[in-house]
Amino acid sequence: MLNAEASMFTLPLPKAAREIFFSQVWLIARQVPPGKVTSYGQIAAFIPAPPGIELSQHQAYRARWAGAAMAAAPEDVPWQRVVNGQGKISQRPGAAQQRQLLEAEGLAFNPAGKIDLKRFGWAGPPTGWLREHGLLVPPEDPAASPQPGLF
């Protein structure tokens, strides 16, 4: 155990791996259209483990690495469209501005400060785009695609 008290810990990402990973986060974040949001974890799930990083470590930390990437995002990245997996804005200085920007794009927040991801959640990039950029294509939900020939 490490740092248990002050909220949450860690992000072990060596410089070389970080450069690759961050640029992929930004690439995906730039695809999120106005009026939609995605989450740190959803973006991160499209990105393969960077060279030299264990898969288990990647899976444990990639969402927080995505957060770190957004903190360092270039001007042209719509950082406000990335929220946490519960549909809430992660608490930090700048959170108020994020909410303001999203409301200006037409997003609605419930009294708990939560966005309805069924309504405003982004489906993610098209499969072809993901493949072109060397990103991971998520497995299809078998229940979502009806079998041809079956009633």
Next chain:
DNA sequence: TCCTTGACTCAGA
């Protein structure tokens, strides 16, 4: 060199 500092998510109870 020591110390601080970190935009997360998921499963279980």
Next chain:
DNA sequence: CTCTGAGCCAAGG
């Protein structure tokens, strides 16, 4: 719905 625990460190001042 809320709450907990687990994941287990590299940079920069």
